[in-house]
Amino acid sequence: MNFASDNTAPVSPEILRAITDANSSHVASYGADPLTALLKERASEIFETDLALYPVATGTAANALALATLVKPYNAVICADEAHIATDECGAPEFFMGGAKLLTLPSADGRLTPMQIEAAVARAIDGGIHHVQPEAVSITQATEWGTVYDADAVAALGAVCRRRGLALHMDGARFANALVHLGCTPAELTWKAGVDVLSFGATKNGALAAEAVIFFNPAFAAGFERRRKRAGHLWSKMRYISAQLGAYLQDGLWLANARAANRAASRLADGLRIPGVRVIQPVQANELFVAMPEEKIEALEAGGAHFYRWIDVAGEPLPVIRLVTSFVTTDAEVDDFLALAAAP
Amino acid sequence: MNFASDNTAPVSPEILRAITDANSSHVASYGADPLTALLKERASEIFETDLALYPVATGTAANALALATLVKPYNAVICADEAHIATDECGAPEFFMGGAKLLTLPSADGRLTPMQIEAAVARAIDGGIHHVQPEAVSITQATEWGTVYDADAVAALGAVCRRRGLALHMDGARFANALVHLGCTPAELTWKAGVDVLSFGATKNGALAAEAVIFFNPAFAAGFERRRKRAGHLWSKMRYISAQLGAYLQDGLWLANARAANRAASRLADGLRIPGVRVIQPVQANELFVAMPEEKIEALEAGGAHFYRWIDVAGEPLPVIRLVTSFVTTDAEVDDFLALAAAP
């Protein structure tokens, strides 16, 4: 019963096999290999557009490199106050951007609204030369609270970004989970809704260490390759990241894995409709936030369940735990957890 | 006949197998896993000392993170003018160090001397507050010219570093190749000779993407983990780097691979003692630099040999090519190359 994080999960067998299959003799290094070329084609088909795609090994690298490419050192990025880039990357965005700031806005469910963006821009303009000016907005899909922006919500943010001259970045560490929840196309959820750059995650959903930074407007990618190199994120044996991403996108593996994770989360949510326990956010991807009495939490821990506690949840009197499912979460694990939770 | 670079080589089967074996269900993330713990023990035995060891995926990350940990943003690192950190990392050290400078010194064969260090320190002191002050020295083992510092040469540099209060970093992207050439112990070539931090390379010698930053003086490692995280180099699924390094160090795989590469280089050097061709540096690891007439270079290329040309080699009237061997270079490849080279 491991619900600590989707990054404790193993690698999908299909992806491991792709790595092994890539292990032929002498291949051109630094991304000039056939697997990397093929990956770009496949992504282009899936997103139904030309794009610039750069594989990297971690989500933090993907986000920080993307933002550094979009934002000048004296400007800022607007994001939610609970955004992964703001709270869980140990300052990586600021480091890569050369000191540019994150302007964080409060969000009860992880989502930003167009009105918040407008207000933040107005405040920055009012501050004149003394206040950093936003140059991009970053949203997380699915959000850190396990909620999802639908295509219309993204498009509304995309519209305000266009109007205000801001780039729109999507941290898609759990993009697949959001996509299968919504049932729309990858294009509808990204560039058609105004997303300029996507951090396309795979590691949490079955890869070994593989993410891709995807620029839907290739003009925005200027300098990206040099930034990746000088950040130590250009692999000499790039083929082994591209092989992972290629397998991830092949035959719908990425969607199947995400569906399995989401389904486990839904089953948990359904089973937790019990007295004294509250799921405090809509469950739209593979994360649940659950308020319950301390004794119940301890009973779950004693029963062998692994998860994290969430401290300082505003307005919530009970302690809160986070449960994360993944493509390897089994029905038995869910059932065992629910049985423990239901015990009086 | 691929002599372009050791990073075009594949992954050793033993290392691929270790990755596959690591693929069990739910493992603690971010390095809190058993394989990472085991790796530290194994490295400690091999280097015969306590040490702090941090796996990362690329050599540029290893070097830049190590130097950033050693050197404050307003100071400098002394290195050779052909050092990889100075010419081939697109400014990664400067980025990670927050703008600290590399003070490059000329070197005919890639090696620095204690007298050069002393002179550079004297010049910096003479410059007072206006001139950056060196805080570390970085040497490459084996060097970018395929030469090797023996333990006495390292110790002589170590002594001047101690005297001048400088940390000593070794870029060991090809550490194994230097070690098997010299026949000394890992300890003799590093901490016993005054090396404080080693970028311990594996990727060029059979790994997929795996290097380790090793601090022999753990006090020097303060802050390293946060720097690694904020640079996007902390893998969530760390076990898959540690598995590579574990296999690399097991049963002498690293030494066997390096011996194979060095042996191929020696065979090339021996075979190239032919009229009109000159190996212009001592061949002590797995790289050769060879001066020859343009027509011969073109004939080699026409015959299917892959390698890079080296431009602007000081004092060398003939064009120069670089040949790099690896653990997969076969005798047949060497023989074929030598046959082409010997053709009139």
Place this chain on the structure above:
Amino acid sequence: MNFASDNTAPVSPEILRAITDANSSHVASYGADPLTALLKERASEIFETDLALYPVATGTAANALALATLVKPYNAVICADEAHIATDECGAPEFFMGGAKLLTLPSADGRLTPMQIEAAVARAIDGGIHHVQPEAVSITQATEWGTVYDADAVAALGAVCRRRGLALHMDGARFANALVHLGCTPAELTWKAGVDVLSFGATKNGALAAEAVIFFNPAFAAGFERRRKRAGHLWSKMRYISAQLGAYLQDGLWLANARAANRAASRLADGLRIPGVRVIQPVQANELFVAMPEEKIEALEAGGAHFYRWIDVAGEPLPVIRLVTSFVTTDAEVDDFLALAAAP
């Protein structure tokens, strides 16, 4: 009737005279001059302790250099959300600190409390390697809302900083105004209360361009001089900043100027006790924040008064203006303003 800012004010005649008096022939550059030495002695007497003092030309430079000296690039500074360093220095602290973050806490009156610091530290520790860790606290004296920390309030913050291993920085752009309001000694309000570093402002209170960074614990100053140099803030003709600061501290000029400014602010506050108008913060230094109907604001502007509007003041239904007084504000200006405000 100029209440826009204290930095629109001119230079005190005594300070201008000191600049002129400093204009003798050939003087040692970069701070090795007698006036700079004398300044350090004078400051040491006034603060009743040994100290390290570094003159710079702007308050932003003073703050950003001080913080960069205290905080490593992968750590953070805790400050109020309205702190000048957070909102009005265009990211200077982040730039100088190499990307370290500001963790901003809400504050209704500009002041932080020990409990807030404790909670922020707890949150950061809970975030582990993924979350930046605070290494310093920065408070503003007087605050951006015109309020003042008394010596006990500073000491309470100093105590939590000691307990948590945090350095305590005071942005004293209006330190003199706070001091004369409280009537305590400079020592009581700084190092005796646990302040490690003070940005000691003079520009807003009669200097041309002069601030001093004062380290009460000289060990904390390591590297400051190099940081100042590489930020372009080491004046070759340093004597002309030191002359300003010397005159500022001589014969109590700094206190007299601050008293004049504070007195004008008090008179404004007293006079604004009129129907429909509310001074929304305690007036403890030389700034007032005043809520009033839009028509009255327009009438004041039409009458020739200069000031800024403050947008988005939480919980305040009326528009708010900021009034700043200085050592040159006259009784007539105040009276004229009050007459306009009192008009029906």
Place this chain on the structure above:
Amino acid sequence: MNFASDNTAPVSPEILRAITDANSSHVASYGADPLTALLKERASEIFETDLALYPVATGTAANALALATLVKPYNAVICADEAHIATDECGAPEFFMGGAKLLTLPSADGRLTPMQIEAAVARAIDGGIHHVQPEAVSITQATEWGTVYDADAVAALGAVCRRRGLALHMDGARFANALVHLGCTPAELTWKAGVDVLSFGATKNGALAAEAVIFFNPAFAAGFERRRKRAGHLWSKMRYISAQLGAYLQDGLWLANARAANRAASRLADGLRIPGVRVIQPVQANELFVAMPEEKIEALEAGGAHFYRWIDVAGEPLPVIRLVTSFVTTDAEVDDFLALAAAP
């Protein structure tokens, strides 16, 4: 007999007077004042072109801000190995540029040649993604060896910069000295010869603390104002820098001061044509480099002359001293020095 540096000199009386005259009551801050506006007009007339001009207090700030505006963090600046930006600014350019590198080229007399630029560009291109690419060239006028680029020499560099897509920056800390030596117009020596940005120095030539960054192509100035602010170089009381620069440019004060300094240097050079003494560089501005026996140097010091020794001058067997003259150097000082030097 102070020949240590032109920055030990005092402030021209005309400039001090301008500061005093600027001291009227309440003036708009941060550069929105009439003196700053007037300064831009005056500079525009003198340079015979529209331009963007930004006052700052130090030469290091001017250079570092100018280069940061021109060059992205992953690129590089080509300069001479003795350039002030490379050796005497404690890494300020690298700090402001976010880690971009200086590619230093050897120069016997401080001047770069077009062929050197071409070769450096070719080397960088050959290095591909791994090697930083130059984005600007920086030259010093007059150079650190007291020599001068004439308009044709600048134009030749300007042409190669255009061809290679590089911006051309001129560090004009002693621009006035070069100009009066050459007798050409400011326009001919700058934008007409392809200079994009000029660090226009005044501090070494009679100002208190005043330089201007001048963009001849205003499009290149994008972001400069924010960079200046976040570096702490935007003065609130900007009028007091602008007043200095205004007076400096009025009635030819800047040229008169430079002529006086150059004349004193010429007189020194003429007088030093004595046995055993060699002026080792052409004297074209206000600096001399003089080789002489150790005993003579000590005799000069004993006689009360102040100057610096220059260590490690390549190919020079004798010790070398540097003599710098300024607008306050008197004939008597020169004569006294020459008398000491001529003593047997």
